[in-house]
Amino acid sequence: MIRVVLPPHLRTLARTGSEVTVTVEGPASQRSILDALEKQYPMLGGTIRDHVTRKRRPFLRFFACNEDWSFEPEETPLPELVQQGIEPFMIVGAVAGG
Numbered sequence: 001m002i003r004v005v006l007p008p009h010l011r012t013l014a015r016t017g018s019e020v021t022v023t024v025e026g027p028a029s030q031r032s033i034l035d036a037l038e039k040q041y042p043m044l045g046g047t048i049r050d051h052v053t054r055k056r057r058p059f060l061r062f063f064a065c066n067e068d069w070s071f072e073p074e075e076t077p078l079p080e081l082v083q084q085g086i087e088p089f090m091i092v093g094a095v096a097g098g
Helices: 008-014 030-040
Strands: 002-005 019-022 060-064 089-093
Touching: 002 030, 008 089, 019 030
Parallel strands: 002 089
Antiparallel strands: 002 019, 060 089
16 A cells, blocks of 8 residues: 555545555556545546656655655655555645745
8 A cells, every 4th residue: 555645636536635655566666656646536547657758747846755866767766665655755836936
């Protein structure tokens, strides 16, 4: 069980709370988590990753264990604390402004 924290606009779209759980086969990576998340919440398809390129949308970032994983390869296994469901995988909306 992987814990995923969603930003407010995605919570509203998915009609869920701030945190959801997904199940992935094998070691959890950004790709496997996002695949499971989009399968469980189809309305999130295309909101986190582009439909065609499957690349991360530019105004979203991914964090695990207080580290920015946004630019790590999608298949890289996430930290063990995320794998065990102790720490969440966080999808964070960018904050802009002065």
